Amino acid sequence: MTTFSITPVSGFPLPTSDEFPDFIQFQADGADLGDNAADTVNFTDGLTATRGTGENANVVTVSSAAPPESSLPVEEDGIGVVAAASTLNFTGTGVAITESPAGTAVITIPGSTVLTVKDEGISVVVSPSSMNFVGAEVAVTESPAGTALVTLVSYFELAVACSDESTALTVGSAKVTFRMPRAVTLTAVRANLVTAQSSGSVFTVDVNEGGVSILSTKLTIDNGERTSVTAATQPVISDTSLADDAEMTVDIDQVGDGTATGLKIALIGTRA
Numbered sequence: 001m002t003t004f005s006i007t008p009v010s011g012f013p014l015p016t017s018d019e020f021p022d023f024i025q026f027q028a029d030g031a032d033l034g035d036n037a038a039d040t041v042n043f044t045d046g047l048t049a050t051r052g053t054g055e056n057a058n059v060v061t062v063s064s065a066a067p068p069e070s071s072l073p074v075e076e077d078g079i080g081v082v083a084a085a086s087t088l089n090f091t092g093t094g095v096a097i098t099e100s101p102a103g104t105a106v107i108t109i110p111g112s113t114v115l116t117v118k119d120e121g122i123s124v125v126v127s128p129s130s131m132n133f134v135g136a137e138v139a140v141t142e143s144p145a146g147t148a149l150v151t152l153v154s155y156f157e158l159a160v161a162c163s164d165e166s167t168a169l170t171v172g173s174a175k176v177t178f179r180m181p182r183a184v185t186l187t188a189v190r191a192n193l194v195t196a197q198s199s200g201s202v203f204t205v206d207v208n209e210g211g212v213s214i215l216s217t218k219l220t221i222d223n224g225e226r227t228s229v230t231a232a233t234q235p236v237i238s239d240t241s242l243a244d245d246a247e248m249t250v251d252i253d254q255v256g257d258g259t260a261t262g263l264k265i266a267l268i269g270t271r272a
Contacts, residue, residue: 154271156184162205162250162263165194169203169260174249183244183272186237191219191228194262197255199223204254207265209246214239219265223256241272 049062096108116126133140139151162176163169191205205219205228217236219228228235242248250265 156182156269156271157266159264159266160248160250162252162265163261165262167261168258169193169252169255169263170258171252171255173251175252175263176250178248180242180244180246180248184242184267184269185272186214186240186242186267186269188268189215189219189235189237190266190268191221192264192266193221193226193260195260196221196224196226197257197260200256200258201254203256203260204252205263205265206251206253207267208249208251209239209242211247211249212239214242218253221260240269242267242269 047062098106100106116123133150137153141149143149160176160178197203203221206213207215215235216238219235220231220233221228222231
């Protein structure tokens, strides 16, 4: 901060109470500003100079203007709401502001809000301290920041018979044709038999959407087994998005000794 002082030039007589000295040496931080030939001093940038009257006629008072009003950026969770607020107004029932200690504003926000958890309109818990969502069908994420997003997963299962229960199964395309009842994200596919085949080539099944296979590795049922769940080679789904009303077909690509009967397939996933 720069300071200045006014020093009478040495060697001159002191002025009387109602006179200015003939010469004044002005200084800034102790350094002389010019010589004794200066006859005018101009105060700028918020400085105001006034001269006294009467017995204070030889006194000049220099004062600075009030500092500019400061501004405060207001944010909510790090996001700017008001760029340069000069006043903060806290409203709402129960909100109190006190000064403690001096110069410090203490803002008290009541935590008395009562939350009631209901199940189809019937109160289950009044004023819980926390809520815990459990079960594989429930997912809780934070989106956006500060907001809990609760997502209930809707599972989908569809089982389709591809033959009668007793006729020996043979190789062929479109053993059954059906349409998807809704859009589905497929997560698993299974096949099962009523009667297992005993020997020969591995029983192999394909599933198609609109005539195109949805499996990069097809369904197989090992000899002596009646379900694909226990197969040595598990299916791999290449098309997980099944459209609403899509035409689906099931092919039998390979059979063994011809004794297998009663084929069904199951589509498992979530509602899209």
